[in-house]
Amino acid sequence: MVPLLDLTRENKPLLDEIKAAMEPLLVGSQFILGKAVDDFEAAASSYFGVKPEQALAVSSGTDAQLLALMAMNGGLDMPRLSSSSEAAYRDTASTRPPGECVTSPFTFFATAGVIHRAGMRTVFADIDPKTFNIDPVKAAEAVTKNTTALMPVHLYGQACDMDPLLALAKDKNLLLIEDAAQAMGAKHKGRPVATMGDMGEVSFFPTKNLGAFGDAGMLIVKNEKYVEKARRIRVHGMKNRYEHLEVGGNFRIDAIQAAILQVKLKHLNSWHEMRRANAARYRELFGKLNLGEKIILPYEDPNCYHIYNQFIIRVTNGKRDALKKHLDEKQIGNMIYYPTPLHLQPCFAYLGYKKGDFPHSEKACEEVLALPIHSHITQDEIAQVVEAIGVFFK
Ligand SMILES: Cc1ncc(COP(=O)(O)O)c(C=O)c1O
Incomplete structure (x- = not known):
């Protein structure tokens, strides 16, 4: 877990x-x-x-x-x-x-x-x-x-x-x-x-x-x-x-x-650094899995200092929901931020937008999955997350 x-x-x-x-x-x-x-x-x-x-x-x-x-x-x-x-x-x-x-x-x-x-x-x-x-x-x-x-x-x-x-x-x-x-x-x-x-x-x-x-x-x-x-x-x-x-x-x-x-x-900057180190560890372990384009790791803009409030992968080929189910079964924490773009929320229907208006946002809603990245996650837990994803794609 x-x-x-x-x-x-x-x-x-x-x-x-x-x-x-x-x-x-x-x-x-x-x-x-x-x-x-x-x-x-x-x-x-x-x-x-x-x-x-x-x-x-x-x-x-x-x-x-x-x-x-x-x-x-x-x-x-x-x-x-x-x-x-x-x-x-x-x-x-x-x-x-x-x-x-x-x-x-x-x-x-x-x-x-x-x-x-x-x-x-x-x-x-x-x-x-x-x-x-x-x-x-x-x-x-x-x-x-x-x-x-x-x-x-x-x-x-x-x-x-x-x-x-x-x-x-x-x-x-x-x-x-x-x-x-x-x-x-x-x-x-x-x-x-x-x-x-x-x-x-x-x-x-x-x-x-x-x-x-x-x-x-x-x-x-x-x-x-x-x-x-x-x-x-x-x-x-x-x-x-x-x-x-x-x-x-x-x-x-x-x-x-x-x-x-x-x-x-007083601890915030050190927690950011811990999260960044966790992100680097994920990259290293996913690199070894050779999953190709099956998942896309978060892009880090070289102009940015990313504080990884979330570590978001994209799961391509329509496999996101199946991977989510697999992780849920293995009790590996994960979450979809966000499943529905705001232009398609019922309360904003009055704005007159429709499906297809913002294709990149709509696709992101179908593909994104957050993995555990908090400052105090252990190396062993990160390895368990990556291993569980490797098993799914085998
Ligand atoms: C992008 C974004 N905007 C605004 C908010 C609102 O913040 P709060 O939950 O503190 O009201 C959140 C909270 O999650 C958020 O993620």
């Missing part, structure tokens, strides 16, 4: 330190924001190379993304609702088409879910089949006069091809929000993800390389123009107590999660 992920191996050695970090919060009943959150934001901001005020610890990755889109007002510079401008607001809001945000259909649901919830229209652009990330050429083709934002996703822990996307955003005057939920610590040409565009979000969902003991996330507000507003929107748009400049949400992180994350952050 090889689990896909075993969080206890990572957390157990840190439990004493984590309990010590939590204790003053429990004793002092300090649960919301406060020093633990400030301290974590300071530590995380230095990890990302931004100022402390630019790193907002929030309730989840999803909320960080929604907050980003709310802070940019859907990309439309709408006059703020006030008694004097209410009529003007209603006129422009009702006649102006919603801002469009271009993103990938091959990602976790949250990416497009938040675009919808922010009152924007999701426009999909297909992926590069090698990296699984949005193809910048397709992204450029998807831009219309209503486009206000780009939301590239750094899937599985590897950064997108950022230079053409940054150039596109500049050329068309679009806000660029990076979905780095799976990729904190990943880099493109030495630049940390979540810091290259206007804003960038990471998730601390427990399965991420930096995982909380529950839900949490962070928004990096690189474009300083949005810092104050984003901080307000985290607390219902409140500037001074009970003075609300805009409608925001309750997007605060729990102080306890911040304290836990602060302990774990």
